[in-house]
Amino acid sequence: MRTDQPKTIYLSEYKVPAHLVDTVDLRFELFEDGARVHSTLSVRRNPESAEVSAPLTLDGDSLKLEHVALNGEELAASDYEETEDQLVIAKVPAQFELTVVTWIEPQNNTRLEGLYKSSGMFCTQCEAESFRCITYFPDRPDVMARYRTRIEADKSSCPVLLSNGNDVEKGDLENGRHFVTWEDPFPKPSYLFALVAGDLVEKKDTFTTCSGRGIDLRIFVEPRNAAKCEHAMDSLKRSMRWDEETYGREYDLDIFMIVAVDDFNMGAMENKGLNIFNSSCVLASQETATDLAFQQIEAIVAHEYFHNWSGNRVTCRDWFQLSLKEGFTVFRDATFSADVGSPTVKRIEDVTLLRTAQFAEDAGPMAHPVRPASYMEITNFYTLTIYEKGAEVVRMIHTLLGPDLFRKGSDLYFERHDGQAVTTDDFVKAMEDASGRNLTQFRLWYEQAGTPMLTVSDDYDAKQGIYRLTIQQSVPDTPGQTGKQPQHIPFALGLLGASGEALPLRLESAQGAANAPEESVLELTEASHTFEFHGLAQKPVPSLLRHFSAPVRVVYPWSREQLVFLMSHDPDGFNRWDAGQRLAVDVIQSLVSSPDVSEIEPRLVEACRALLGDSALDQALVAKMLQLPSEAYLIELADSPDVAAIHRAREQVLSHLATSLRDELVACYHRNAGVGTYEITPESIARRSLRNTALAWLLMINDDAGRELALQQLSDADNMTDRMGALRALVNSDYADERSTALADFYERFQDDPQVVEQWFSVQSSSDRAGQLPQIQALLQHPAFDWKNPNKIRSVVGVFAGQNLSAFHNPDGSGYSFLADQVCRLDDSNPQIAARLVTPLTRWQKFAPAYSSLMRSALERIRDKPGLSADLYEVVHKSLE
Ligand code: 0A1
Numbered sequence: 001m002r003t004d005q006p007k008t009i010y011l012s013e014y015k016v017p018a019h020l021v022d023t024v025d026l027r028f029e030l031f032e033d034g035a036r037v038h039s040t041l042s043v044r045r046n047p048e049s050a051e052v053s054a055p056l057t058l059d060g061d062s063l064k065l066e067h068v069a070l071n072g073e074e075l076a077a078s079d080y081e082e083t084e085d086q087l088v089i090a091k092v093p094a095q096f097e098l099t100v101v102t103w104i105e106p107q108n109n110t111r112l113e114g115l116y117k118s119s120g121m122f123c124t125q126c127e128a129e130s131f132r133c134i135t136y137f138p139d140r141p142d143v144m145a146r147y148r149t150r151i152e153a154d155k156s157s158c159p160v161l162l163s164n165g166n167d168v169e170k171g172d173l174e175n176g177r178h179f180v181t182w183e184d185p186f187p188k189p190s191y192l193f194a195l196v197a198g199d200l201v202e203k204k205d206t207f208t209t210c211s212g213r214g215i216d217l218r219i220f221v222e223p224r225n226a227a228k229c230e231h232a233m234d235s236l237k238r239s240m241r242w243d244e245e246t247y248g249r250e251y252d253l254d255i256f257m258i259v260a261v262d263d264f265n266m267g268a269m270e271n272k273g274l275n276i277f278n279s280s281c282v283l284a285s286q287e288t289a290t291d292l293a294f295q296q297i298e299a300i301v302a303h304e305y306f307h308n309w310s311g312n313r314v315t316c317r318d319w320f321q322l323s324l325k326e327g328f329t330v331f332r333d334a335t336f337s338a339d340v341g342s343p344t345v346k347r348i349e350d351v352t353l354l355r356t357a358q359f360a361e362d363a364g365p366m367a368h369p370v371r372p373a374s375y376m377e378i379t380n381f382y383t384l385t386i387y388e389k390g391a392e393v394v395r396m397i398h399t400l401l402g403p404d405l406f407r408k409g410s411d412l413y414f415e416r417h418d419g420q421a422v423t424t425d426d427f428v429k430a431m432e433d434a435s436g437r438n439l440t441q442f443r444l445w446y447e448q449a450g451t452p453m454l455t456v457s458d459d460y461d462a463k464q465g466i467y468r469l470t471i472q473q474s475v476p477d478t479p480g481q482t483g484k485q486p487q488h489i490p491f492a493l494g495l496l497g498a499s500g501e502a503l504p505l506r507l508e509s510a511q512g513a514a515n516a517p518e519e520s521v522l523e524l525t526e527a528s529h530t531f532e533f534h535g536l537a538q539k540p541v542p543s544l545l546r547h548f549s550a551p552v553r554v555v556y557p558w559s560r561e562q563l564v565f566l567m568s569h570d571p572d573g574f575n576r577w578d579a580g581q582r583l584a585v586d587v588i589q590s591l592v593s594s595p596d597v598s599e600i601e602p603r604l605v606e607a608c609r610a611l612l613g614d615s616a617l618d619q620a621l622v623a624k625m626l627q628l629p630s631e632a633y634l635i636e637l638a639d640s641p642d643v644a645a646i647h648r649a650r651e652q653v654l655s656h657l658a659t660s661l662r663d664e665l666v667a668c669y670h671r672n673a674g675v676g677t678y679e680i681t682p683e684s685i686a687r688r689s690l691r692n693t694a695l696a697w698l699l700m701i702n703d704d705a706g707r708e709l710a711l712q713q714l715s716d717a718d719n720m721t722d723r724m725g726a727l728r729a730l731v732n733s734d735y736a737d738e739r740s741t742a743l744a745d746f747y748e749r750f751q752d753d754p755q756v757v758e759q760w761f762s763v764q765s766s767s768d769r770a771g772q773l774p775q776i777q778a779l780l781q782h783p784a785f786d787w788k789n790p791n792k793i794r795s796v797v798g799v800f801a802g803q804n805l806s807a808f809h810n811p812d813g814s815g816y817s818f819l820a821d822q823v824c825r826l827d828d829s830n831p832q833i834a835a836r837l838v839t840p841l842t843r844w845q846k847f848a849p850a851y852s853s854l855m856r857s858a859l860e861r862i863r864d865k866p867g868l869s870a871d872l873y874e875v876v877h878k879s880l881e
């Protein structure tokens with residue numbers, strides 16, 4: 001906690017470390033009232049550093065120093081200086097062994113950084129800079145060392161003792177204690193260190209790698225969760241095989257372990273050989289997890305596993321390079337999910353997140369490039385820009401190079417940099433060297449923040465049969481960055497004829513129709529380009545930015561007629577969906593400005609009717625196309641949004657659709673009613689999704705048949721997707737009695753399962769019927785709510801402020817003031833979570849004045865809190881600048 005201003009760190013000031021550490025020998029003595037950490041480092045001066053006589057400077061945070069020795073000789077207090085965050089030893093030889101003993105208190109660690117306790121188990125989280133909460137160390141990713149870790153603890157309370165690598169020794173000690181020693185042969189940065197000690201059960205499996213090595217696979221969980229590991233284990237095996245087949249990456253240790261912990265700040269962590277997961281991101285069973293959760297678990301297991309190469313074997317030189325590992329790994333996990341599921345649906349989900357939340361971040365006060373140039377607190381930079389936009393940047397390289405050259409580039413990258421800590425530039429260089437392509441201008445994607453805007457116009461010259469498309473790009477100003485240069489943008493497109501046929505794209509008149517492609521990737525590099533397509537007998541309908549080939553906004557004066565046409569004819573499934581979204585956005589937006597329900601576009605109703613009856617089309621795509629754009633997306637698209645008006649307009653369109661299509665919805669519900677056993681396949685997920693969408697729409701209009709179906713489904717459901725679908729539909733309906741009975745019954749049934757209780761909290765917090773402020777306040781008082789558990793906080797406070805937008809943006813400002821109170825309260829116990837939760841308030845400048853002044857006042861109140869953490873300081877101050 002501090003009152004002074006936290007320091008800004010600049011990429012331009014990067015210096016290689018003055019000292020390197022070759023080996024780390026750790027001994028942990030774990031007790032109920034604390035832990036003693038003995039650390040012995042073999043240190044040498046870095047030959048690449050210009051600072052030949054630099055003191056040894058080690059990072060430390062909240063440590064009690066007990067002992068320091070150099071080459072076995074205890075140092076006197078005058079030999080070193082201990083500050084709040086460093087241990088500095090002025091005079092050190094060129095090479096030496098340093099021993100440090102520290103005392104820490106995991107049981108009092110509420111920040112969940114370093115070594116802490118969760119449900120009685122010891123566990124760690126060291127990324128980005130929390131190894132320093134365990135012992136003094138040069139805690140930066142470009143110091144890579146080999147670790148040997150001995151853990152000693154009480155055998156009955158902590159029968160399982162885990163760390164990175166392979167276990168090499170174990171045995172009993174006096175007083176009912178025991179030990180296990182782990183050795184990790186691969187040099188790694190300190191942020192990948194992990195330790196777990198507790199009373200856990202293990203699910204075992206094995207995997208044979210492509211070269212025939214047998215790997216032990218283990219998932220460790222609390223005994224009550226023993227039956228919830230199968231899906232994660234299957235996902236792990238699929239990921240291991242996929243990474244061999246797709247990237248030629250084989251696993252390297254003899255054992256791969258996953259541990260589930262209930263209290264965790266993020267989703268999961270890729271510690272070498274010992275991934276630690278938030279329970280909600282790994283545990284699943286048919287009865288307790290929704291289809292969405294199953295899919296997310298598969299993606300997160302894959303993500304963490306893929307980090308073994310993209311992140312661990314090749315890691316980041318410094319934290320400005322975070323997207324080197326995160327952008328690439330998200331791209332890898334997205335491709336994996338597309339390969340094992342429905343590629344179009346996966347793309348739709350990723351683009352929805354990007355356009356709704358990352359575009360908003362890129363237009364807000366915390367906007368930063370994929371490779372930031374400065375930060376105060378690195379944990380604030382685990383953002384959608386680093387992860388999702390970073391993945392889009394890698395995807396664009398894939399598009400520009402094509403799959404074969406991209407694979408050549410990734411092989412070269414791994415071969416060239418194995419065992420190193422490198423930069424995003426090294427990644428791009430490997431792609432350039434392997435492909436022969438020049439990516440100089442492309443590098444601007446890493447340097448310039450802000451979402452590029454493409455303004456597209458067209459005309460058709462009937463006499464010459466030429467269709468001209470002009471694309472202008474501009475990159476908006478963002479905090480600290482103005483006057484940006486045009487970027488290198490791959491722009492995929494196709495042209496459609498009047499009956500929906502794909503037209504040949506002849507960019508030059510000479511090109512014959514026979515070899516003309518039906519889809520092209522245009523490369524935009526200038527502020528403006530005009531492309532001419534020849535040999536067209538009629539004006540085509542353009543299908544722009546297919547597959548969302550670049551993370552940009554496209555402005556083109558689509559007519560509703562064109563959108564309806566694309567919705568049913570575009571051969572690109574993604575663009576079909578996108579056309580539907582654009583049409584729905586247009587319809588809702590017109591209702592926001594002139595609230596006359598009789599004006600609601602009949603073609604939208606007819607398009608939905610066609611979708612509801614179309615069993616030939618991929619049902620997973622149909623299910624997605626029937627989801628209206630979210631309020632958050634509508635707000636993102638608006639200038640000075642009036643949240644209440646947007647909420648009302650969206651609800652009116654939904655009601656109108658539901659009323660007009662009532663019979664089709666009932667038919668769709670029955671057609672997709674549960675048959676056979678529960679399966680997690682794209683087809684059965686789509687059926688459940690369609691059925692639950694139909695149910696939600698019917699309950700929107702208080703349809704009694706819908707109500708009966710929901711109650712029936714709630715009592716018959718054999719899986720959480722259907723149970724939750726029915727509960728959500730009832731919660732969001734006007735059937736108040738059914739709502740409260742259903743909520744009470746559900747809690748009664750699942751109260752002992754924290755992952756389900758989180759869903760129960762979320763379904764209420766996200767609902768404008770069940771999640772008004774007094775109800776949210778009551779949830780905070782509920783016995784299942786726990787201020788120390790990030791998942792509970794997120795499922796009540798986070799979901800309220802991020803998803804229940806009409807309640808959060810109550811014009812009286814009560815939602816803002818509530819959030820400010822909770823953020824201030826949390827800042828003392830868990831600043832990382834506090835700084836994340838405050839995000840909705842930081843967007844104050846976007847909103848209509850009545851909202852924005854109240855949001856600003858709430859932020860100012862947080863700013864003035866005594867002892868503001870560095871985490872919150874950075875976010876709040878930057879958003880008030
Ligand atoms: N590297 C992890 C995410 C992660 C980041 C930071 C954490 O603590 C501050 C924890 C996890 C991943 O990408 O999955």
Ligand code: ZN
Pocket residue numbers: 303307325326329
């Ligand atoms: Zn990651």
